[in-house]
Amino acid sequence: MPTHTKHLLVEDSATKYAVIELMRQHISWGKNPHEWPVNVEALGGVDNVLDKPKLKVKFKESELASLGLIVDADSDFGRRWKAIQDICSALGGNPPRTCPENGLDLEIDGKRFGVWIMPDNQSAGMIETFCRVLVPESERKLWDFAGECVQGAKKIKAPFKNNHIDKAHIHPQRALETPPFTEGRNALSLLLDVANEYPYPSAL
Amino acid sequence: MINSIKIEGYRAFSNFSMNGLGRINLLVGKNNAGKSSLLEALSLLCSGTNLSALWQILAKRGENPVIDSQPGRPFQLEVDVAHIFTGHQARIGSKFSITATNERPGRSITYELVEPKPDENPILFNIISSQELGGAPIALAIKVQGSAIPQIPLTQRGSLRNDVYNQAFNVKRSPQPQSEPAQYITTESLNFQDLLRLWNDITLKPEEGRVIEALKFIDSKIERIAPITGQPYLGGIGIYRGGFLIKRKGEEPIPVGSLGDGIWRMLALAVVLSRTKNGVILIDEIDTGLHYTVMEKMWSFVNDVSKIFKTQVFATTHSYDCVHALAKICRESDSAHDISIQRIEVGKNQATRFSEAEIKIAAEQNIEMR
The missing domain is CATH 3.40.50.300 (P-loop containing nucleotide triphosphate hydrolases)
Known part of the structure; x- marks a missing residue:
């Protein structure tokens, strides 16, 4: 079995399959994980992705040529960027003062180290925030309407956290698609396929 | 204990270091990466003036020159020292050094091919005829912790001959400030x-x-x-x-x-x-x-x-x-x-x-x- 030289670490399997689907649109992608051009691993939370000692060891893995991370900025982009800068320094890199708009992409010790902070390397948010750009123009009004539903739900005390509003937004959006629960394999629907593990409010 | 080692010019290691060594060190890597060469370098470092480590390394690898047998002349086994230097060249100036850093007392060894000075080691130089030394003779100069030991003559093929090695092995040297060979x-x-x-x-x-x-x-x-x-x-x-x-x-x-x-x-x-x-x-x-x-x-x-x-x-x-x-x-x-x-x-x-x-x-x- 061939050894992967490119590794991408993400927070959860929802992100994993959304990202895989996005990449599948742009590059050839094998059927089985060992045929994938990139080994994508869901580590079960941002703290596991940004675990400095583990990343230092991962970066030394035999045959590793590229290591990428995708993490959510969540509510404090500055804090997340500071954590990435610390990790970059620990790996022997020299991080820039501010996060590049197109994500961090550095060469360290002959290897590539890249980071994308969801949603846009500049703002607070998460992959679900990023998913807004995946909604087709024809469904933009539905997206806005789904957003209004979520805001309405919050007003009547739906028990999701304020900073999870973008996660909550995706569920009514999917219900409003035509036909509902489409089997079309786009990034958004794949994200939803694995979204059950999330603590979404049942009211939605 | 050796905490780190620096190797310059030995086989594929033109400039190599290995740091943070412990009591037990497991060396891994692909074929031909140099793991065995590294053990050899450590062996040479620990052996100091004792030539047996060099002889065994070259003999084990089968790094012997091709010699035409000449009737009536006793055959002497030789080992070719060219291959221990980066570039595989046995010529004046070929050199390697191995240094254990962060160690007290520190250890270092240098092997260099130099112009022969037979007066430095007449017993060994007398073993090899001037014909065997060739027109552009070379000798092996070894320094241990910066102190030179008497030169060792090589043949014109850049080889260490068995009889020279044996004689050098038998020469009692002043004790070196180091532990026994690895x-x-x-x-x-x-x-x-x-x-x-x-x-x-x-x-x-x-x-x-x-x-x-x-x-x-x-x-x-x-x-x-x-x-x-x-x-x-x-x-x-x-x-x-x-x-x-x-x-x-x-x-x-x-x-x-x-x-x-x-x-x-x-x-x-x-x-x-x-x-x-x-x-x-x-x-x-x-x-x-x-x-x-x-x-x-x-x-x-x-x-x-x-x-x-x-x-x-x-x-x-x-x-x-x-x-x-x-x-x-x-x-x-x-x-x-x-x-x-x-x-x-x-x-x-x-x-x-x-x-x-x-x-x-x-x-x-x-x-x-x-």
């Missing part, structure tokens, strides 16, 4: 003459019991082992193993050679570990002949004995089981064992080091260190 266990382990010689140092001592304990990892029925004395020299007729009888529970003693490769390997490991105190042990492909189920016990033994005798171990492997058995030792307790794994890679001038904490993480996360 014990180097090759993939073929040790031949039985070497093993018998080492056995003499542990016979009837508690270390003898340790050897039996180690052999039991392979065969739990082994009760005793004893050397056979008064044997004629058998190496010349191709006999490599022998010299010991092994007694298994309820059976008559049998020659050690009747048992498998693993017993011979473990015997060599156990004897060398049990009689080397405050020294350096080099083991090429430590897992050779050992089944994966024995690997953890083997490392546990190496760990315990090297701790007792304050020996530093450098071993190479390609084996996943061997690496993970060592990792298991690291994970067994929170106390430090002073273990490192170092990956050697072609084209990289520094080994990739995994500390003990990192070895634990790599094992837990299934991260490939080899």
